[in-house]
Amino acid sequence: MEAVKPSFWDKLSVEQIKIELMRTAYGHANTFLSRFDPRVLVIWYAFFAIAPWFIFNKTVLLGMLALMVVLTYTSRVSTLVLVILAVGLVSDVGYMLFVSFFFGGSLDAIWSLSTLTLKLLVISLASIAVFASMDPEKFSDAMLSLGMPAQFSFGISYGYRMLPILIEEYNNLIYSYRLRGRTPRNKGLLKWRYLVYMGKITVIAFYPLILNTAKRTRTTVEALEVKGFTYAMTSSQAKKLKLAYLRIERHDYLFIAVSVLFVAALFTLGRIFPL
Amino acid sequence: MNLNQQEPIIEIHGLTFRYPGATDDVLRDVSLTIARGDFIAIAGGNGSGKSTLCKCLNGLIPNYYVGDFSGSLLINGAPAHEQTVSSLSRQVAYVFQDFENQLVRPSVYDEACFAPLNYGYADYRERGERALQLLGLTHLRDKWIWELSGGQKHMVALAGALSLDPDVIVVDEPVAQLDPFHARLIYDKLRILNEVHGKTIIVIEHHTEFIAEYGNTMLLMDRGRIRWVKPVREALNAISELGELHIEPPQVTEAFHRLRERTTPTTQDSPASSRPLYPVTLAQAADWLDDLSLGKDRYQPDHSNSGDDVSSRDKQTHELPQEADSRSGRQPLVRFEQVTYGYKDMARTTAPVLRGVNLTLYEGDRIALIGNNGAGKSTLMRLISGIRKPQQGRVTVCGQITRAVSPEELSDDVAFIFQNPEEMFIEDSIRKDVEYFLKARRIPDYEAFIEDIMVRFRLKELEQRDGRLMSGGQQRRATLAIGLAMRPKIMLLDEPTASLDLASRREMTELLDRLQDRVQTVIVATHDMQLVADWANRVIVMHNGQVALDTDGRTVFECAPLLEQAGLIPPQIVRLSHMAGISPVCLTVEELVARLIERSCKEETAIGSC
Numbered sequence: 001m002e003a004v005k006p007s008f009w010d011k012l013s014v015e016q017i018k019i020e021l022m023r024t025a026y027g028h029a030n031t032f033l034s035r036f037d038p039r040v041l042v043i044w045y046a047f048f049a050i051a052p053w054f055i056f057n058k059t060v061l062l063g064m065l066a067l068m069v070v071l072t073y074t075s076r077v078s079t080l081v082l083v084i085l086a087v088g089l090v091s092d093v094g095y096m097l098f099v100s101f102f103f104g105g106s107l108d109a110i111w112s113l114s115t116l117t118l119k120l121l122v123i124s125l126a127s128i129a130v131f132a133s134m135d136p137e138k139f140s141d142a143m144l145s146l147g148m149p150a151q152f153s154f155g156i157s158y159g160y161r162m163l164p165i166l167i168e169e170y171n172n173l174i175y176s177y178r179l180r181g182r183t184p185r186n187k188g189l190l191k192w193r194y195l196v197y198m199g200k201i202t203v204i205a206f207y208p209l210i211l212n213t214a215k216r217t218r219t220t221v222e223a224l225e226v227k228g229f230t231y232a233m234t235s236s237q238a239k240k241l242k243l244a245y246l247r248i249e250r251h252d253y254l255f256i257a258v259s260v261l262f263v264a265a266l267f268t269l270g271r272i273f274p275l
Numbered sequence: 276m277n278l279n280q281q282e283p284i285i286e287i288h289g290l291t292f293r294y295p296g297a298t299d300d301v302l303r304d305v306s307l308t309i310a311r312g313d314f315i316a317i318a319g320g321n322g323s324g325k326s327t328l329c330k331c332l333n334g335l336i337p338n339y340y341v342g343d344f345s346g347s348l349l350i351n352g353a354p355a356h357e358q359t360v361s362s363l364s365r366q367v368a369y370v371f372q373d374f375e376n377q378l379v380r381p382s383v384y385d386e387a388c389f390a391p392l393n394y395g396y397a398d399y400r401e402r403g404e405r406a407l408q409l410l411g412l413t414h415l416r417d418k419w420i421w422e423l424s425g426g427q428k429h430m431v432a433l434a435g436a437l438s439l440d441p442d443v444i445v446v447d448e449p450v451a452q453l454d455p456f457h458a459r460l461i462y463d464k465l466r467i468l469n470e471v472h473g474k475t476i477i478v479i480e481h482h483t484e485f486i487a488e489y490g491n492t493m494l495l496m497d498r499g500r501i502r503w504v505k506p507v508r509e510a511l512n513a514i515s516e517l518g519e520l521h522i523e524p525p526q527v528t529e530a531f532h533r534l535r536e537r538t539t540p541t542t543q544d545s546p547a548s549s550r551p552l553y554p555v556t557l558a559q560a561a562d563w564l565d566d567l568s569l570g571k572d573r574y575q576p577d578h579s580n581s582g583d584d585v586s587s588r589d590k591q592t593h594e595l596p597q598e599a600d601s602r603s604g605r606q607p608l609v610r611f612e613q614v615t616y617g618y619k620d621m622a623r624t625t626a627p628v629l630r631g632v633n634l635t636l637y638e639g640d641r642i643a644l645i646g647n648n649g650a651g652k653s654t655l656m657r658l659i660s661g662i663r664k665p666q667q668g669r670v671t672v673c674g675q676i677t678r679a680v681s682p683e684e685l686s687d688d689v690a691f692i693f694q695n696p697e698e699m700f701i702e703d704s705i706r707k708d709v710e711y712f713l714k715a716r717r718i719p720d721y722e723a724f725i726e727d728i729m730v731r732f733r734l735k736e737l738e739q740r741d742g743r744l745m746s747g748g749q750q751r752r753a754t755l756a757i758g759l760a761m762r763p764k765i766m767l768l769d770e771p772t773a774s775l776d777l778a779s780r781r782e783m784t785e786l787l788d789r790l791q792d793r794v795q796t797v798i799v800a801t802h803d804m805q806l807v808a809d810w811a812n813r814v815i816v817m818h819n820g821q822v823a824l825d826t827d828g829r830t831v832f833e834c835a836p837l838l839e840q841a842g843l844i845p846p847q848i849v850r851l852s853h854m855a856g857i858s859p860v861c862l863t864v865e866e867l868v869a870r871l872i873e874r875s876c877k878e879e880t881a882i883g884s885c
Contacts, residue, residue: 016619019620026381137381137385157381160381161379161380161381164421165375165421169695169698172693172698176693176699177701178662178686179660179683179690181711181712181715182683182715183681204701205701208698208701211743212697219373219376220377222330222371224379225339225360226335226360227393227435228361228364228390228393229379232394235395237395238392238393238394238395241397241399
């Protein structure tokens with residue numbers, strides 16, 4: 001058991017998670033969705049993230065799901081993200097099975113509860129497909145263009161820029177705890193003591209991380225000042241220049257039109273063959 | 276340099292400044308004129324006001340930090356207090372010492388364009404491109420910031436500053452966080468910007484070797500005042516005055532100063548102005564060596580030799596280091612057998628960092644692990660500490676195979692001091708940090724032991740402070756104390772002298788010297804060649820994930836071609852002994868002086884005073 005464990009952790013190392021995360025965020029320049037204007041994508045996404053909550057017709061939801069599966073496939077999403085989604089889904093279904101049998105229900109209950117699962121699936125796949133195709137820069141520009149304040153849109157791109165550094169530092173802090181700490185001698189049933197120990201340092205390592213980050217902000221703030229970030233917020237020139245590349249073209253309109261037609265067709269179908 | 280005679284670009288009169296809430300003035304009655312096109316180095320101890328002075332130049336003081344400000348400051352002939360940070364920043368660019376946190380954009384290209392975009396220049400793309408091109412960074416254009424090495428990040432920060440096409444560029448301690456090789460790259464670029472593009476360059480610097488080679492004028496600050504402004508060569512000849520402020524002159528200057536003191540004892544009586552100026556760079560030293568008739572005629576460069584040839588030649592001419600012979604009798608503590616390790620990159624391909632490394636480390640070794648960035652030094656140390664496991668091969672530490680034990684178990688024998696001290700401060704006071712290991716192991720009666728360590732590392736007064744709020748030198752001392760309180764057999768230190776001023780560096784070397792009676796072996800990964808020369812008894816050169824050379828401190832510096840290949844620059848004193856044709860090379864100034872006197876006596880040279 002001891003000999004196998006490290007190799008498992010090697011595979012699921014923080015390093016690996018960091019790379020997958022950055023790949024998901026910045027990795028794909030040429031997917032189907034990445035061709036469209038980010039503002040169009042944001043609006044498109046807003047519809048598919050909100051509408052499913054108000055739809056109870058399974059035919060419509062299944063149709064949407066089919067669309068999302070195809071789009072997710074074209075977005076070349078990393079396996080790690082899909083695995084996380086699958087784990088969530090399996091536990092969700094498992095829990096519904098358990099609850100329904102526990103209270104003496106039958107498989108019918110699952111059928112009706114699965115509506116919620118379908119909704120969640122549509123929304124999550126839509127998020128994955130859109131955000132894997134649109135890097136944080138474009139997303140931040142789209143938000144700026146749609147009227148969000150400059151600090152907000154800068155925050156999005158700066159947050160992503162800092163993420164790998166923060167992850168690395170967090171990782172090192174965890175090692176600081178581990179290299180000076182002591183794993184419980186008696187690991188306990190199913191290693192629960194060990195899990196508690198790891199869980200505890202996972203949480204407390206955030207404190208030094210926050211303090212270190214706070215200390216470093218001074219340079220960042222001065223650098224932003226020198227580089228004219230505050231100046232740009234008062235002049236409209238910078239915003240205009242920055243967003244000049246955003247242009248809604250014919251294929252964007254086509255994309256919207258096809259999406260609208262598809263959804264309309266789904267609703268018609270759903271009325272004729274409701275599930 | 277002939278631009279020197281032109282009109283002043285910066286004029287300061289009677290400048291005094293105090294940070295809001297502070298009790299003392301940081302700058303006191305500073306008056307200074309900087310000529311357009313100058314290359315000026317500002318030196319001074321910690322807290323002497325160097326950074327504060329520079330922050331006045333781009334308006335951060337007093338426009339952003341509103342404190343007690345008096346005096347006048349003219350930039351390009353216009354009073355600074357009538358302008359804003361944004362208009363001054365376009366004339367005076369500032370590159371911060373902390374290069375990581377001044378980069379605010381995700382990609383190199385975005386960073387280079389960021390400032391001109393903010394200031395609304397329609398040609399912001401061209402400006403960014405031009406800045407990248409000027410620094411030879413065009414090949415990095417599409418890289419993400421987090422993929423860059425430290426040296427590259429610093430270059431990108433400089434590009435960001437250049438994009439506004441400023442008249443003055445201020446760089447805060449370019450050498451502090453870089454190895455000498457990358458520091459030179461930065462300085463070479465600054466020289467081009469100065470000589471070809473006519474920029475005025477201001478660097479905050481206390482590495483006099485760099486000041487000597489690249490600077491034109493040197494400004495010495497002391498407790499908020501300007502002591503003097505002098506041409507570099509004259510400035511660095513003020514040896515005793517620099518010493519007072521803990522600034523070391525270049526080793527060549529030191530060497531010829533001592534040589535002259537020894538050989539012509541009358542110098543002290545005669546005024547300093549009557550003696551010729553000592554050399555401050557290696558190039559100038561060559562002339563002096565010629566005068567001593569010990570010079571170039573005797574120096575036979577052999578750059579054509581490969582590293583292997585040199586080391587084999589060395590084996591013939593010198594005795595083998597004693598360590599190699601006596602090793603068999605000593606206890607092996609760490610053993611690497613065919614160890615391979617790689618990291619995955621963004622394209623999911625594994626980039627090998629260590630390739631089939633075989634290595635045995637023994638009790639009593641004081642190992643310096645050297646090599647350029649990415650050569651695998653840090654990975655090697657991580658494998659010993661157990662926080663990385665080999666992908667192939669086997670690492671054995673104190674009889675335990677690392678793959679089979681947790682880092683916690685290994686930490687009974689191994690202490691790992693990270694490069695960044697802040698990542699080791701996991702408690703809210705230094706005392707608690709030092710105690711952490713013993714407390715976690717429920718070891719009774721540790722107080723006396725901890726007390727001893729706190730005193731030994733001069734941390735007693737600081738023990739209730741948070742490590743993050745201490746100075747760089749104090750932080751290093753604290754991390755060393757944390758390591759020693761773990762009572763390890765093996766101690767690993769990653770860049771223990773990086774970004775320290777010279778006084779703290781020397782202190783660190785002394786502390787490392789004293790570790791030996793408590794720790795069985797110490798392994799230091801470092802770029803600091805002076806530390807290698809002063810401290811190590813075994814030097815391992817890493818290159819491309821393999822051990823390129825494993826020898827002692829003296830032999831390693833004989834292998835000039837190999838060092839060059841590995842991107843390493845030997846200490847100046849070693850290069851000077853090469854020039855003087857002294858072999859084996861000298862590792863300290865004292866040694867070289869003794870050898871030169873010895874030789875000149877033998878040959879009854881012109882000095883003739885032995």
